[in-house]
Amino acid sequence: MASSATVGDLVSQPYKYGFVTDIETEKIAKGLDEDVVRLISAKKMEPAFLLDFRLRSFRQWLQMEEPDWASLGHPPIDYQEMIYYAAPKQQEKKASLDEVDPKLLETFEKLGIPLSEQKRLSNVAVDAVFDSVSIATTYREKLAEHGVIFCSISEAVKDHADLIETYLGTVVPGNDNYFAALNSAVFSDGSFVFIPKGVACPMELSTYFRINSGDTGQFERTLIVAEEGASVSYLEGCTAPMFDTNQLHAAVVELVALDDASIKYSTVQNWYAGDENGKGGIYNFVTKRGQCRGDRSHISWTQVETGSAITWKYPSCVLQGADSVGEFYSVALTNHRQQADTGTKMIHVGPRTRSTIVSKGISAGHSSNSYRGLVQLGPKAVGARNYSQCDSMLIGDQAAANTYPYIRSQQPDASIEHEASTCRISADQLFYLQSRGIAFEEAVSMMVSGFCRDVFNQLPMEFAAEADKLLALKLEGSVG
């Protein structure tokens, strides 16, 4: 008898990035109060305005409550049981990569992100963030020749304080929501990108986030500013070791696009998702928002979310400038006991603003995958348009998919289109492909990548194949 695997067997794939790097880390005591916020700021030798921002956010956070409206369930998070600052023990950020702790370089090499001069990716500049501290940024000089600033946010606070003061917290205010407020109080590091007027960034920019510590909360902050007529494509990748406790990751990303500027922000999220019984994994509560401040500006979010025990994430666009464009392309894959509540908000403020939403949810195992999206057209958004498409794919019969589209329009004549579909990978479809000589795993991956094509087409070329592979890996398993 031929023993054919069930689709259920197939979607179980061991996590390949689960190792821990044994490196000396400087950590502060666990728990959170005003002194901890001050301590973090002091360790980073921050200017007064930033400490101020942190303290204001912290006080507001104390007044707020953890949101509970998402279709997510998890035991209460004890915010006093967490460590809010950890950094690999290497004194200053090194001027030359040769001085970076070889263990760190090795870690990134193992993750497929070589940082050394000889091996680095040829057309991608990388900021490598290890436990919320930036350890190296490649191609800085080359970028500087074009006036592009690409460095860690801590360095930017020192070297470009005026830009940070001008833009930080202007898209996602310190009291925006519970997790953003927490981030604003204790954020450790992240990336800063500044593209000056009229410059098209000459290479892809990328930040790779690596969590290493088991008991540390991760609070990165990323800020990208594109001045008039500037453009940039930025990619974020993330992995974490396997621990059987849950770790909190609450990041904030702010994007600002001035007149005619364009920012393309792509994420390939592969945090540890927990085991098949739902033990361990990252709680990913992330606030990402872009502001199309200028006329004809353009912000595009593309995300491939495959990891984390919990994903709570709604990359949004505030379309302020006239004729500005917002886009959201998303693939969210959940398996085992993973839960994702993700989507976007398109806030149309200016006239003739346009937005496109394409969301593809894939649920396997006992997972739950919800799309939650808001399209809002304000009183001045005359002639605004939105197109939304939300498709769900179910693998097996234990997984759940939900779609929650919210539309609030003050424009009676606006064109708002919403399409939704749900499909299931059927045994007959798989058998059809198999009966043509295509192996079971390849058959699943053909169907899944077909389903996701509209989104993968939006990824920067270098990473589209990567994303395809990642999904295939996530879905690969023990056949036979």
Next chain:
Amino acid sequence: MIRPDAPVLLEIHDLQARVEDQPILKGVSLTVRAGEIHAVMGRNGSGKSTLSKVLAGHPAYTVTGGTVHYLGEDLLSLEPELRARAGLFLGFQYPVEIPGVSNLEFLRVATNARRAGKGEEELDTFAFEDLVRERLQVVQMDPAFLERSVNEGFSGGEKKRNEILQMALLDPLVAVLDETDSGLDIDALRIVAGGVNHLAGPDNATLLITHYQRLLDVITPDYVHVMAAGRILRTGGKELALELEERGYDWVDAELAALERTPAEVL
């Protein structure tokens, strides 16, 4: 063409299979030699499609008894994809739609899988395009169908042509065509039959599952088998199909009833 000395490609012996708890195939035996065309007929629900899917390895069917040898090897121990790579082809009665998977890409991957099975090298995109364009002519299909998702939105007849296109690309040794003629208009029937005749040769064999004499007018079978209640009740030459056309299946019931009364050990 019957040649008693031709090699046996497929040897089905007393094959029994069930779906869930329901027995469907109750002992099918059939020998197929190179060069032969077999027609399998029988009432709706008699088990023809089940036989074809069991041969191809559909996971919903459990084999409960009997053996199948393909090219001398135990077919039933092979994964479906390995059966296909070894040259067993099933043209489906109801080809499924696979949204999002491009027909061209699907055909290329399938063709290369079969080529690997024959020990031939993979065709690159360009070489494959040439091949597929040539084979499209066998079934007189518009190249536009290559750009669409597999069978998605295809009409019934277009799906069947797509099956024959696949057969033309995969170069099977044994092709099982499950009602490939159903739902075809007269022209399409001729094209599909022409395709089958074109591809049938002395080294391969075809098993045609059909309800209609009109297909057998254009593809002459060497054997006609009549299935009833999960068995092959009778086997004959092409005249048997004509007889069925004339007399219908009522006589089958009588024979079947007689068979049911016969103690099992006599069979």
